[in-house]
Amino acid sequence: MTTDQETAIINQIIEGNTQAFAVLVDRYKDLVFTLALRMLKNRxxxxxxxxxxFIKVYKALAKFKGDSKLSTWVYKVAYNTCLDSIKKNKNRYNEVTIDSFSEHQLKTVGNALDVLEEKEQQKTIQECLQQLTSKDSFLLTLFYFEELSLEEISKVVNMEANTVKVNIHRARKRLGNILKQKLEPETIQNYERARS
Structure with missing residues (x-):
């Protein structure tokens, strides 16, 4: 959606056009749900x-200044709403410690991923993302799946771009550790099947 299209939709929504709001919801609903699921880990x-x-977006749309893309602003509202829900429910999520990762171990994880079929890869990655903390899963989703830049993510989560970069790097290490634990048994099984 271009900036002009965004502006036109925003103006229509502010004027009370519910169909324009339905267009906005339809455009972002899947992503907002995915991000919320990554953070809250509960459907x-x-x-x-x-x-x-989307209720908050609707109520605050008149205050949207256009400093960032509309999508970035919607992600930020979703992120803050997730944080509010976590605080309210005081959920505790699994934390995975960072193990020291050598370059060889990272290559082994990469080689193990090559063994899996593409659909199995996606399923495995989604399962492993669920084991990360809310913040790690959210950042990796924005960076790798939604392909937001570090600057765009920094606006969503209110962090400096360099801090976002460090957090994504650490989250990747945690994900690598989870993938390694998950893939090693599968790789061994695939190897044994191929040999028999």
Whole structure:
């Protein structure tokens, strides 16, 4: 959506055009839900937060200044709504410690991923992302799946771009550790099947 299209939709929504708001919701609903699910790790909570996000977007749209892209602003509203939900429910999520990773270990993880079929890779990565903390999963989703720049992510999560970069690097290491633990048994099984 171009800036002009965004501006036109925003103006139509502010004037009370519900169909224009439906277009905005339709455009961002899947992503908002995915981000909420990554952070909250609970389908019902993610659905509730997604709805809350769009209610907040609707109410605050007149205050949107256009300093960033509309999508970045919507992600930020979703992120803050998720944080509010986490605080409210005081959920605790699994934390994975960072193990020291050598270049060889990272190559082994990469080689193990090559063994899996593409659909299995996606499923495995999604399962492993669920094991990360909310913040790590959220950052990796924005950076790798939504392909937001470090600057755009920094606006969403209110961090300096360099801090975002460091957090993404650490999250990748954690994800690599989880993938390694998951893939080693599968790689061994695939190897044994191939030999028999």
């Amino acid at each position: 019902e909570e993610a659905e509730e937060v997604s709805q809350d996000t």
